[in-house]
Every structure is written in C-alpha cells, then in structure tokens.
Amino acid sequence: MLLVRLAWLNLWRNRRRTLITGASVFFAVIMAIIMRASTLGIYDNLIHNFVSFSSGYLQVNQKGFHDEPSLDLAMVFSPGLIGILKEEGGITAVIPRMQSFVLAAGSGQAKGALFMGVVPSLEKQSTGLHRRLCAGSYPESDTAQVAMLGVDLASRLGLKPGDTVILIGQGYHAVTAAGKYRVSGLLQLGSPELNQRIVYLPLHCAQQLLDAPGMATSLALQIESPAKMEALARRLRPWIDTTQLELLTWKQLFPELDQFITADSAGHIIMSGVLYLVISFGLLGTLLMMARERTHEFGILVSLGLKRSRIAFMLLCESVFISLMGCSAGIASGWLLVRWFHLNPIPLGGRLKEMYLSYGIEPVISVSNRPDVFTVQAMVVLFISLALVFVPMVKVFQLQPVAALNS
Amino acid sequence: MEQNTTVIDAHELTKIYNGRQVPVKAIDGVHLHLEEGEFAAVVGPSGSGKSTLLHLIGGLDTPTSGNVVLAGTEITRLSEHKLIDFRLHHIGFVFQAYNLVPVLTARENIGFVMQLQGLPRSSINKRVDELLAQVDMIEKADVKPAKLSGGQQQRVAVARALASRPRIVLADEPTANLDSVNAGKLLDLMARLNREEHITFLFSTHDPRVIEKARRVITLVDGRVVSDTRPG
Ligand SMILES: Nc1ncnc2c1ncn2[C@@H]1O[C@H](COP(=O)(O)OP(=O)(O)OP(=O)(O)O)[C@@H](O)[C@H]1O
Ligand SMILES: [Mg+2]
Numbered sequence: 001m002l003l004v005r006l007a008w009l010n011l012w013r014n015r016r017r018t019l020i021t022g023a024s025v026f027f028a029v030i031m032a033i034i035m036r037a038s039t040l041g042i043y044d045n046l047i048h049n050f051v052s053f054s055s056g057y058l059q060v061n062q063k064g065f066h067d068e069p070s071l072d073l074a075m076v077f078s079p080g081l082i083g084i085l086k087e088e089g090g091i092t093a094v095i096p097r098m099q100s101f102v103l104a105a106g107s108g109q110a111k112g113a114l115f116m117g118v119v120p121s122l123e124k125q126s127t128g129l130h131r132r133l134c135a136g137s138y139p140e141s142d143t144a145q146v147a148m149l150g151v152d153l154a155s156r157l158g159l160k161p162g163d164t165v166i167l168i169g170q171g172y173h174a175v176t177a178a179g180k181y182r183v184s185g186l187l188q189l190g191s192p193e194l195n196q197r198i199v200y201l202p203l204h205c206a207q208q209l210l211d212a213p214g215m216a217t218s219l220a221l222q223i224e225s226p227a228k229m230e231a232l233a234r235r236l237r238p239w240i241d242t243t244q245l246e247l248l249t250w251k252q253l254f255p256e257l258d259q260f261i262t263a264d265s266a267g268h269i270i271m272s273g274v275l276y277l278v279i280s281f282g283l284l285g286t287l288l289m290m291a292r293e294r295t296h297e298f299g300i301l302v303s304l305g306l307k308r309s310r311i312a313f314m315l316l317c318e319s320v321f322i323s324l325m326g327c328s329a330g331i332a333s334g335w336l337l338v339r340w341f342h343l344n345p346i347p348l349g350g351r352l353k354e355m356y357l358s359y360g361i362e363p364v365i366s367v368s369n370r371p372d373v374f375t376v377q378a379m380v381v382l383f384i385s386l387a388l389v390f391v392p393m394v395k396v397f398q399l400q401p402v403a404a405l406n407s
Numbered sequence: 408m409e410q411n412t413t414v415i416d417a418h419e420l421t422k423i424y425n426g427r428q429v430p431v432k433a434i435d436g437v438h439l440h441l442e443e444g445e446f447a448a449v450v451g452p453s454g455s456g457k458s459t460l461l462h463l464i465g466g467l468d469t470p471t472s473g474n475v476v477l478a479g480t481e482i483t484r485l486s487e488h489k490l491i492d493f494r495l496h497h498i499g500f501v502f503q504a505y506n507l508v509p510v511l512t513a514r515e516n517i518g519f520v521m522q523l524q525g526l527p528r529s530s531i532n533k534r535v536d537e538l539l540a541q542v543d544m545i546e547k548a549d550v551k552p553a554k555l556s557g558g559q560q561q562r563v564a565v566a567r568a569l570a571s572r573p574r575i576v577l578a579d580e581p582t583a584n585l586d587s588v589n590a591g592k593l594l595d596l597m598a599r600l601n602r603e604e605h606i607t608f609l610f611s612t613h614d615p616r617v618i619e620k621a622r623r624v625i626t627l628v629d630g631r632v633v634s635d636t637r638p639g
Contacts, residue, residue, distance in 0.1 A: 002522050009510035296505060303467055303502075304520055304567075305495025307488070401467040405502060 007317035025326025033334035040368035056220025093126035096216035102169035106157030117206025136161030136185030146184035150198040172212035291392035299404025312393040323385035415441035420473035433459040435630035448621035456630040457611035499568025501578035506564035507552040538566040558589035578610035
C-alpha cells in the first residue's frame with residue numbers, strides 16, 4: 001500500500017511530463033478505437049447487406065443443398081424446428097425461402113434467372129426488401145400472384161411494372177413448371193449480379209408453380225448480434241437433426257467474403273500497431289527518465305532497507321497508473337464518440353455515395369460499438385505499459401547502492 | 408543493563424577499487440571495535456576512505472577481504488536479500504544531503520522505515536510524535552522536504568534513522584552541507600539522542616567543530632587507522 005501510494009505521488013513530481021505521456025496514451029487509444037470501430041462498422045454493414053437477401057447470418061437447409069442447390073433438396077421444415085429457432089434468444093427472424101433456377105421471358109426475350117420464393121410480409125419486416133424497390137409496388141399480401149424482378153433483368157426482358165412475365169422451369173421432382181405473373185415492382189439489390197438475374201415470387205406462388213406445397217429450400221436466420229453468431233450456432237447445432245439438416249454460418253456460405261475481411265483487417269491491425277509503437281517510445285522515454293533521475297533516491301531507499309523488488313514494483317505501479325489514466329480517459333471518450341457515430345452514422349457524399357448505392361448498401365460510415373473494440377485497446381495498452389517498465393526495472397535490480405548514492 | 412556489548416566488530420577490513428590505471432586501496436586492513444552507546448567520529452582528509460568504511464560497515468558495499476560483525480551477525484556473509492532486511496531492522500543511515508523521500512512529509516519520512524517493517528499504525532504514530540518533538544520539528548511535521556531548510560532536513564533524517572531503534576546509526580558527513588551553527592546544533596541533537604535512546608553513533612566528518620563533540624575520534628589516512636583516541 002505504501003509503495004502504491006508512493007508510486008502515485010511520484011507521478012505528480014513532474015506533472016507536465018506525466019500529463020503529456022498520459023495524453024499520448026489517451027490519443028492513441030481514441031484513434032485506435034475509432035479506427036477499429038469504423039472498420040468493423042463497415043464490415044458489419046457489408047456483411048449485413050450481403051447476407052440479408054441471400055442466406056441470413058445463419059442458414060438451415062437440407063444436407064448438401066449449399067454445395068449443390070437443387071430443388072429436389074427442398075423440404076417441409078417441421079413446425080417443431082421452426083418453433084425451437086424462434087424461441088432461441090439471439091434470433092430475430094426465421095425466414096423460409098425457396099431458391100431455384102427458371103427461364104424468365106418477357107416480350108420476345110428470354111433469360112435464365114435466379115428464382116427466389118419469399119414471404120413478402122416477413123421480408124418487409126426483417127430484411128427490408130421493400131426498401132429495395134425502385135419502381136412499381138411491393139406485394140400487398142403473401143398470396144398475391146405477382147412477381148418482382150431485378151432492375152437490370154427487367155430491362156433486358158423489356159418489362160416494366162404492370163407487364164407480364166412468363167416463368168418456365170423444372171418443379172419438384174422434375175415436374176414441368178410454368179406460370180404467368182404480373183410484374184408488380186422492380187428491385188435494386190446489393191449486387192449487380194442479382195440485379196441482372198433475380199426474380200422474386202411470393203413463397204405461396206412459388207410452391208404452386210414448382211409443385212412443392214409447404215416446402216422451402218432453406219431457412220434464413222436473422223440474428224440480434226452478429227458478433228455472437230458463432231456462439232449462437234454452437235448453441236443451436238445440438239437441436240438440429242444433423243443427419244438430415246445442416247446449419248451454416250455466413251462464413252461457411254461465403255468464404256470469399258470472410259477471407260476478404262480478414263485480409264483487409266490485417267492492414268488496419270498493422271496501422272494500429274504503428275500507432276502503439278509510437279506511443280511506446282514516448283512512454284518508455286518517460287519511464288526511463290523517471291527512473292534515471294531518481295537513482296540517488298533509490299540508493300537511499302535500498303540503504304534504508306527497501307528491497308529492489310519492491311522498488312521495481314513501485315515503478316510498475318507508476319507505469320500502470322500512467323497508462324490506466326490515459327487508457328481509461330481514452331476509452332471513455334472513445335465510447336462516447338463511438339456511441340454518437342453509432343446513433344448518427346456519417347453520411348457519404350459524391351462518388352463513394354454512388355458506389356455504395358449501386359451495391360445497394362446504405363451510403364453511410366457506420367461505426368461498430370462491439371465491446372471488444374474497447375477491451376482490446378485496454379488490454380493492448382496495459383500490456384505495453386507492463387512490457388516497457390521491464391527496462392527500468394532491470395536497472396533497479398542491477399542497482400549498486402554506493403554508486404547510486406554517489407550519483 | 409547490558410553495558411559494553413559489542414555493536415561493531417570489523418576485522419582486517421580491506422577494500423580495493425579497480426581504478427582506471429592502478430587499483431586503489433581505499434580501506435587497508437582496518438580493525439574497528441565499537442561498544443554499544445558509543446559516539447564516535449571517523450575523521451581524515453578527503454579521499455582517506457571515510458565513506459568507504461561506513462559503507463562497508465553498513466553493508467552497502469562488500470569488502471575485498473576481511474569481515475564485519477554487527478551486533479553478533481556477520482553481515483559480510485549475508486546474502487544480498489538478507490542484508491537489506493538486516494539494514495531495515497538494525498541500521499540507520501544518514502547521508503550528506505537529499506536523504507528524504509521528496510514526496511513524503513517530514514512526519515511520513517520519519518515513519519517510513521517503521522512502515523516498511525510493518526509496525527502497527529498506532530505505535531508508528533506514537534514514535535513519530537516523540538521523535539518530532541525530540542528533533543524540534545513538530546511545527547514542520549506536515550511539510551515536504553523541498554520546503555525545509557538543509558538543517559531541518561538533516562534533523563528529520565536523523566529522526567528517521569533512529570525511528571525503529573536500530574543498533575547503530577551510521578552518518579556520512581551529516582553536517583557537510585550545513586553552516587557551522589546548524590552543524591553544531593545537529594551534533595548536539597545527535598549526542599543527546601545517543602544518550603537518551605542509548606543508540607550507537609558512528610559518523611564521519613572533517614569539520615573540527617564537529618570533531619570536538621565526539622567522545623571517540625578515529626583518524627584515517629590512506630585507508631588506515633592512524634589514531635584512535637577518546638578526548639576528555
Ligand atoms: N567507486 C570507486 N571506484 C574507484 N575508486 C573509488 C571509488 N570510491 C572511492 N574510491 C577511492 O577510494 C578512496 C576513498 O574514497 P572515500 O570516498 O571513501 O573517501 P572519503 O574519505 O569519504 O573522502 P571525502 O572526504 O572526499 O568524502 C579515494 O581515493 C577514492 O578516489
Ligand atoms: Mg566521503
């Protein structure tokens with residue numbers, strides 16, 4: 001206790017130096033937090049946009065469907081399973097979808113298309129599909145006999161809202177499927193590819209068309225906290241009959257996206273590393289000066305009977321105090337800033353905005369307020385302060401009292 | 408009372424420094440014997456080895472040969488770790504200047520060693536109050552060293568050295584930074600504490616007015632004891 005108090009008092013012998021060092025820690029922590037929070041926010045935004053209209057963060061489907069998406073792997077998902085999923089904390093929506101391929105034809109033109117049967121009201125509620133509408137209207141009811149087309153597909157087929165689209169394909173167990181639907185609206189989705197290929201039909205119509213009553217090819221799960229996805233998946237797996245079904249995370253569904261993010265974040269981690277390296281030198285300089293200018297004092301302390309290890313402990317406390325002060329101030333302000341930007345995302349302008357829009361992504365820089373953004377910085381700074389104080393500590397252990405007294 | 412108990416027994420003490428060109432014999436075969444309650448001065452010209460001798464006796468430095476027995480313990484054979492503990496409990500030090508911990512008040516400085524020893528608060532406070540009175544520092548008890556005069560700082564240092572009732576107080580030129588008035592006062596104080604607390608003092612000096620107050624004067628020249636007298 002005495003030594004902890006001494007350490008604290010020692011910090012204020014050169015108040016300015018301590019404050020400057022603490023401030024450098026403070027700014028580094030804030031910058032690292034903002035950097036990390038905004039990149040994570042961008043990733044989260046990207047992932048969210050990417051998965052919402054394809055798989056959900058998690059997807060349940062019949063075994064093998066992901067590797068070879070065949071309509072023959074469509075199935076009736078038991079209400080029991082759906083009930084279990086809905087009751088699980090963490091999951092905000094269980095969205096059945098029917099995915100297949102069809103030939104879509106308009107006035108004269110025909111084109112292969114990706115076919116998606118969805119429950120319109122459910123998509124509206126949980127993925128906001130209606131917000132992607134760029135012309136026409138969104139189906140009013142889940143049983144409406146209408147289709148929505150990707151905007152580029154529609155223009156290729158020469159169709160606009162109100163026209164009729166003809167869908168021809170293979171139904172469940174190879175029955176022939178063909179139907180005529182009024183085009184209710186056109187969609188601008190997250191990827192150019194989808195815009196050129198997608199046809200949406202209410203699930204109910206899709207089941208009729210494909211002769212697959214009550215069936216779906218997958219259940220997309222929207223979740224509360226993307227950061228806790230893996231844990232959630234681990235919790236869910238025991239409930240799922242894995243002889244028949246599989247539960248996949250978006251990382252398994254889209255490994256390329258995961259790889260891209262991993263590679264991209266490596267760059268950011270290196271940048272934070274450089275930032276921390278810079279403050280490390282500042283901190284080390286202060287710690288060394290604080291130790292050197294007290295050599296005589298350490299000599300006195302040793303002659304009084306204070307063990308070197310306890311002097312080293314005092315230095316350790318001093319270093320931890322400086323970093324803790326800078327770090328806690330940095331985390332507190334960083335938290336406020338992140339919270340502010342989380343609630344008020346920065347709108348993008350100009351070409352960046354165009355680019356985001358063309359991918360159907362909200363044109364904002366949103367920041368993530370995941371707790372690990374903060375805890376990681378705190379741990380890194382604490383670790384640095386513990387590692388750096390090692391240098392003056394070694395000097396204390398080598399201290400010769402007489403030489404110290406004479407200095 | 409246990410009179411005439413040996414507190415310091417140094418035997419054939421030699422310290423050779425490996426100087427830049429030639430080795431320097433700072434202490435050369437010194438025998439020294441101090442009984443409990445003595446008030447002895449080590450004198451001699453600059454470079455004669457006074458500081459070195461006190462450092463060796465206090466275990467701050469290790470002799471090249473010879474040994475030191477303090478209050479029955481041969482400190483020259485103690486491990487570094489045990490030696491520091493021995494100092495904590497049995498030796499008080501006063502140096503020429505800057506003895507005090509700058510961030511602590513006079514009161515806290517005096518109590519510092521006792522706190523390190525882990526003594527209970529109440530007994531520390533009692534002893535500190537007593538010493539503050541003895542060194543006439545009650546009024547400045549809560550002042551930090553930077554705001555004390557040199558004489559006041561040295562008085563606090565003496566009080567701290569005595570606080571845990573060590574067997575011996577070693578003082579290396581405690582008056583060197585003081586004017587003669589303050590030097591005299593400090594010596595009077597040390598002499599009084601030596602009598603009242605019955606603690607052995609060994610101090611070095613080359614101030615003739617300080618030497619006068621010593622009851623035993625050990626003179627060093629070139630690391631050797633050339634005379635050992637008891638004036639008066
Ligand atoms: N660390 C050292 N390395 C080499 N020589 C040293 C060292 N310390 C002291 N000496 C030498 O040992 C001799 C005795 O020094 P010491 O400091 O004990 O003398 P002193 O009597 O205390 O002198 P002063 O009155 O100036 O304080 C001197 O010749 C000094 O130069
Ligand atoms: Mg000296």
